[in-house]
Amino acid sequence: MWLVTECVQLFYIIVAVVEGRGLARGEVGMASIDLKNPEVILSQFADNTTYAKVITKLKILTPLEIIMSNTACDAGNTTKLFSLITEHFKNVTFTTVQRRYFNETKGLEYIEQLCASEFSTIFMEVQSKYYCLAAAAALLKYVEFIQNSVYAPKSLKVRFQGSEKTAMIDSSSAQNLELVINNRDSRNGHTLFGVLNYTKTPGGSRRLRSNILEPLVDAETINMRLDCVQELLQDEELFFSLQSVISKFLDTEQLLSVLVQIPKQDTVKTAESKITNLIYLKHTLELVEPLKAALSSCNTPLLKAYYNSLEDTRFGTILEKITTVINDDTRYTKGCLSMRTQKCYAVKPNINEFLDIARRTYTEIVDDIAGMITQLAEKYSLPMKTSFSSARGFFIQMNADCATLPNGQLPSEFTKITKMKNTYSFTSADLIKMNERCQESLREIYHMTYLVVCKLLNEIYEHIHCLYKLSDIVSMLDMLLSFAHACTLSDYVRPEFTDTLAIKQGWHPILEKIAVEKPVSNNTYLTEGNNFVIITGPNMSGKSTYLKQIALCQIMAQIGSYVPAEYCSFRIAEQIFTRIGMDDDIETNASTFMKEMKEITYIIQNANDKSLIIIDELGRGTSAEEGIGICYAACEYLLNLKAFTLFATHFLELCHIDALYPNVENHHFEVQHVRSSAGNKEKIAYTYTLSRGYTEEKNYGLKAAEVSSLPSSVILDAKEITNRITKQILQHRQKSTPEMMKQRAVYHLAMRLVQTARNSRLDPDSLRIYLKGLKKKYEASCPAPGQNDEQQ
Incomplete structure (x- = not known):
């Protein structure tokens, strides 16, 4: 039995991965399923030798288990794909199965047998995609084995998801930008997900997370979402009525997952689970009409489409069939005892004579327990009351001080005594026996109710697929409401989509959440003819924050959210790359410099003219001469692309590349010089304001060192050496010709x-x-x- 009393992000995702052999090497098929969501996602794509798409896809799915063919994992003969996956996913369970289970013919049979009729167009998409079909065959066979149950025919949602419909954000960039996990504390909500997450359902939370990691690339779809957010912001009644209804939904996806599974063995646990889920199903279907009523006055095409989808008569058909068997007043409630009572009396009386007898017996036992505890309270003159927990059953609870008890102890007939402050919890031998009788009676009730429920479920299985549509509607509405909620808390604006990246007075959304004052806002402007910006400025002047801010705003725009700015226009980015950070990697035995080289190599190998590239420092892990050389060469390579690139550096020599390339612009962060009253020393005051041109600040590293506790003699020597080197550089510097x-x-x-x-x-x-x-x-x-x- 499962409970969905809170919106906790829990996944149990299993992924099967298979790669082509021979000439097809590099063609990868994937199939995944969340055991709490009856949806199979199929993918197949060609990848390069770095397997960037595979690793990124797996990072987004966050699997707990990965299935691969034994031929790919054989000791001494492992494939590069297997080696890379095991290197990147050290905490994931790997399961190898025989290659014969990766059978595309069997995979197509599985899909034809299990795919709900509403999603049958999947056949057209995947019938020639042999590798994802092979992965599906191995995955579904394995799930049957570990779950000890099969999926009901025509019950699964099967979806093909290529890599071309969403923007690619590699796992390193997702980590650098703190999209869903805070780098300092994984439990901290200071992430982009935390900024936008005002969802009320687990499905809405999952959809928001997946959208942040895989933003859309279709401007029409994004604008449809933005239209919805705009209407929700303009119509308060629509916003609050929708939010009120959505908050009452349980985890519809998880509900579906349990409903469509047919256990191979009938146990008390499976019986209780089916009864619980039927009550949840009734609760969910009863919310359809209120949701329709809330959407009845909407104007945007997407919200109207959702309203029309809720007109589906199957929702009413299923609910009608349920109410012929289940009591009208049976509903989802919080509290284990209340829910147990709902399950016991879920089925209407007179449907099963023996069930009615068993329920009367159960009622008598519960009454006897309450009567017995009342008698014990009178007998010992103690304030005892009946309590219940799913683990202990019925037990006795009492608030009392030791001083009020005879001899400071409870009477000897009570056992299993626990004390929390002044609250005692205990039981007795008679109460234990009555709990056993109660459980025996419950088993009879659940068994007979289960038979009625199974018969009912068999009748409604053919209609149940409309719940996939409902689940999709609820999670999407929940996410759009969350975007609107985030906008009401800050002055976000609606983004436009053009061929220009233009942000007027934009600010960092995560920094706004954690800062006492609103962050300093700055402008950004990149076009096809001005697509490479070099940013300079002293340490701590705001370069890294600014770069991350632009990437976060781009992602927010592409998922359909408003953006923290006065005005913004974006070019759709098909890929977002970042190279941020100066840490080494102990796990892979990579120094700071080698890590930088790996990251810039990855960008160069995968970037295209629709990419957004953020580079915060490069070449700092080696000597200045080599670092400048590497930076210059990397910039010249990236300049041949039409990608929008922002490059922050301390190498001021790099700024002169604009003399050779007219599509390069220099910007810098301004600082002010303030003389302190103590010691009349000059200090740098940061304005966090971006201006044109490169920084004219000289030796700001030395000024930062002066503030530290370095000896003054070391500082003086450093200044003298710096002045000599600066004079040499100035002698070789060339000015631009007219x-x-x-x-x-x-x-x-x-x-x-x-x-x-x-x-x-x-x-x-x-x-x-x-x-x-x-x-x-x-x-x-x-x-x-x-x-x-x-x-x-």
Whole structure:
């Protein structure tokens, strides 16, 4: 028996993975199922030698168990895929099964037999995808074995999920950005999931988590969600009425999972579970009408579609069949004794004569127990009362001080005495016997009720698939309500989707939650012709926070949430890569530098022109000369892509790459110099404000060192050496020629004109003024004749 009294994120996901052989190596099939959710997800895709897609997919699924073929795991002959998976998932159970169970023909048979008719279009998608079918065959056979039960025919939701419908965020980036787990404390809610999670159901919480890890890439679908969030924000009555109904739903997915399983053996436990779930099913179906009523006045297409889906007559058909057998006043309640009573009297009287007799017997025993405890209380003049727990059954509880008890102890006929402060819990030999009689009576009741419930379930199985639709509606509405709730707590705005990344006065959503004051907001602007931004500034000036903020805002926009900014426009990112952090990796015996190289290699191998790339420091784990060389070469490679790239660095030499590449822009975080009253020392005051150009701050590392407890002699030596090196660098630095400056000005003018042609909504007069302004900027940025001679 399972209880769903709170929205706890619990998964028991099993994944089967198989890879093609020979020429098909690199083609990977996957099948997964959560034992608490009757949905099989099939995937098949071509991956490269790093198996980035496989690892990312598995990180998102968070399996407790992975099944692979024994031929892939044989000692001395393990495949690269198996080695990589075991390296990344050290705490996951690995199970090997014989290769013959990965049978695509058997997998297709399983799907034809078990897939609910509403999802039968899956056949068209997967009939030629042999590897995911093979994985499905092994997975479903294994689940039958460990569960000791089979799924009812035509009862499962089967879905094919390729890797092209969602953005890819690798597991390292998800960790760096703290999307669902806080890096300092895994129990801490200071994550993007924690910021947006105001869901009321376990299904809504699961959907939010999966969406954050796999954002959408279809602008039309995202805008449909945003329309819903906008309506929920504008219509308070709709928001609160929907939230009220949604909060009453239990875990519909888990309910379905138990309902569609047919146990191979009938036990008291399985009987009780089926009865409980039928009560949960009745409770869920009774919420359909209130949910319809709440949606009746909605205007957006998606909410209207949900309302129309709830018009399905099968909801009423199932509920009608249930109410012919189950009492109208039987309902889900909290408290184990209340729920036990509901299960005992769930079936209407006169359906089974022997059941009615057993229930009368049970009632008499419960009354006898209450009477016996009352007599004991009178006998010993003690304030005893009847209590109940699922583990102990009925027992006696009493609030009393030791001083009020005879000789400071309870009478000798009481046993199993426990004390919590002034509360005693105990039982007696007679009460134990009566509990045994009570349990025996319950077993009879559950057995006879189970027979009635099984007959009822057989009648409603053919209609039950509408609950998949209901489950999907409830979890999606719950997530959209959560987005709207988050917006009401902060000044978020609706994002637009164009070919430009433009954020006006955006701020970090997680930092806002934990900071005493609202974080400093900053602007961001990247286009196809201005797609590479280098960010400089002193330590602690805000570079890392700013970079993470942009990635988090991009993810929020692509899942259909409003964004923390005054205005924002995004280009859909198909991949989001980050290289953040300076830690080494003890587990893989990788130094800081090697970890940096692995991460930048991964980005270079997988990035494309629709990627968003965030790099916070590179090459810091080796010498300055080599670090600058690696940074410069990596930047030149990434500059050949049309990916939007933000690169934070302390290597100021890198800033001069803009002389060669007009699509590079330099920005820096401003600081102010403040003289302290004590000792008249100059200190850096951080403004956390982003400005154009590269930082003019010199030797800010030395200033930070001065604040520390380093000896003054060491500081003086460091300053002298730094000055010598700086003079040498200045002698070799070249200034941009007028011809280069002119080319850069022409390039930027052309890019601005292209952006205007694509996205402008200005009227003719405003457009004319804007174009005149562009002309003036162009003329101002071109060097005047003879300027070079003057400079020389």
